[in-house]
Amino acid sequence: MTELNEEGGLVAEVAHMTPEQRAEHEAEVAEAVAPDREIEVEVGETLLEMRDVTLRFGGLTALDGVSFGIRRGEILGLIGPNGAGKTTCFNAMTGVYRPTSGQVLLEGKPLAKAPRHKITQLGVARTFQNIRLFDEMTALENVVVGADARHRTSVMGALLRLPRHHHEERQAVERAMALLEFVGIADRAADKAKNLPYGYQRRLEIARALATEPKLLCLDEPAAGFNPAEKEELMALIRKIRADGYTVLLIEHDMKLVMGVTDRIVVLEFGKKIADGLPAEIRENPAVIAAYLGVPDDDAA
Numbered sequence: 001m002t003e004l005n006e007e008g009g010l011v012a013e014v015a016h017m018t019p020e021q022r023a024e025h026e027a028e029v030a031e032a033v034a035p036d037r038e039i040e041v042e043v044g045e046t047l048l049e050m051r052d053v054t055l056r057f058g059g060l061t062a063l064d065g066v067s068f069g070i071r072r073g074e075i076l077g078l079i080g081p082n083g084a085g086k087t088t089c090f091n092a093m094t095g096v097y098r099p100t101s102g103q104v105l106l107e108g109k110p111l112a113k114a115p116r117h118k119i120t121q122l123g124v125a126r127t128f129q130n131i132r133l134f135d136e137m138t139a140l141e142n143v144v145v146g147a148d149a150r151h152r153t154s155v156m157g158a159l160l161r162l163p164r165h166h167h168e169e170r171q172a173v174e175r176a177m178a179l180l181e182f183v184g185i186a187d188r189a190a191d192k193a194k195n196l197p198y199g200y201q202r203r204l205e206i207a208r209a210l211a212t213e214p215k216l217l218c219l220d221e222p223a224a225g226f227n228p229a230e231k232e233e234l235m236a237l238i239r240k241i242r243a244d245g246y247t248v249l250l251i252e253h254d255m256k257l258v259m260g261v262t263d264r265i266v267v268l269e270f271g272k273k274i275a276d277g278l279p280a281e282i283r284e285n286p287a288v289i290a291a292y293l294g295v296p297d298d299d300a301a
């Protein structure tokens, strides 16, 4: 793939740029990553609302009357002990499961029975607690597939060299490359996903989710299995994503980590919301402290 080689060369070039050139280049990458959005989004009106959502699996109530809103432009943390219902929230928001009662609203409109691909098109993207990539595809192809999910024109067909898609192909590949660079893994664009180091795979999942041009990016324990230095780098990436105009919902088990990066935090325990507030308020909240007592910070959920 010639584009890849050219772009691969670009990555090497970045290393030799002056600080000014590098800043300009990074601004260009950021713009390519978020083409249709204001670069600095104010934290504003509610983007997604969980309204009294109950979700049962047989006799088990995974979510019990949960209500909270995610405001445009914020990083909202969703925390709670294992089994609290965090991933189930994502599943309810992305149409994997339907609430038994209550509603999920995006920009004020109920998602109701919208199928998953429709919800992707409406602007909700997610990553998975257990990485899900196309192992045999390259990193770049994994991201192009993400863009496909958005546009529903066959960019993958374009990659297979159908001539009438040539323009879309170039655009898709360029944006995918920009996304890989944005998340910091462009140097391995041509490698199969299965051959990437674990940390790269986690970042690739984020790039693929961003490729769908979401309004809301939901990250399910993106730092799971990372050491403290890797976690810090990932939090820096999440801040950068928000600075680029995205709204982020972050599930993270590590309390210290989540305190450092989020604007607000919602806490679940046994399917119920037990707290909702600023990180400093959450830290002092007795119910939250009790919920977390005896739960090691790094317990992988």
Ligand SMILES: Nc1ncnc2c1ncn2[C@@H]1O[C@H](COP(=O)(O)OP(=O)(O)O)[C@@H](O)[C@H]1O
Binding pocket: 057, 060, 061, 062, 080, 081, 082, 083, 084, 085, 086, 087, 088, 089, 301
């Ligand atoms: N598909 C499912 N079928 C049955 N029970 C489920 C299913 N998904 C989740 N649960 C249960 O719902 C509860 C919440 O799970 P989950 O949302 O994965 O928690 P968390 O992500 O906070 O660790 C748990 O008790 C879990 O076992």
Ligand SMILES: [Mg+2]
Binding pocket: 086, 087, 088, 129, 301
């Ligand atoms: Mg989970």
